[in-house]
Amino acid sequence: MKNEFxxxxxxxxxxxxxKSELYSDLHDGSGICRYFDDETNLCRIYDHRPLKCNILASYDFFKDKYSLDEYIRLNVKECKKLKGEL
Ligand code: SF4
Ligand code: SF4
Known part of the structure; x- marks a missing residue:
């Protein structure tokens, strides 16, 4: 497995x-995670972030459906959508 996203x-x-119900426990309705540090633009609990925030570690749940390359491609597509590139 590639070790980087x-x-x-x-x-x-x-x-x-x-944008996803899956993350409703991490914010108060604003969409901004309670653990997001807007000064550093990073996660304050990165080393202990929930599994659902770890794209590569979450692949286990999707490995029967997608190849790793396809899974990464789909996730990169979502990043591009957020950036307004698609
Ligand atoms: S990676 Fe960190 S800041 Fe981002 S949603 Fe997960 S817990 Fe929140
Ligand atoms: S939207 Fe994509 S590129 Fe931006 S921080 Fe999240 S995972 Fe990284």
């Missing part, structure tokens, strides 16, 4: 949690 740390996924 091509993340540029834009922080947009952590600021748009209201």
């Amino acid at each position: 091509p993340c540029d740390k834009c922080g947009l996924c952590c600021k748009n949690l209201n």
Whole structure:
């Protein structure tokens, strides 16, 4: 398995949690995660972040459905959507 996801740390996924019910426990309705540090643009609990925030570690749940390359491609597509590139 590749050990890196091509993340540029834009922080947009952590600021748009209201796009998915899965992350409703991490924000108060604003869509911005309670653990997001807007000074550093990083996660304050990165080493202990929930599994659902760890794209590569979550692949286990999708491995019967997608190849790893396809799974990464689909996730990169979601990043691009958040950036307004698609
Ligand atoms: S939206 Fe994608 S590129 Fe931006 S921080 Fe999240 S995972 Fe990384
Ligand atoms: S816990 Fe960290 S990685 Fe997960 S959404 Fe919040 S800030 Fe982002």
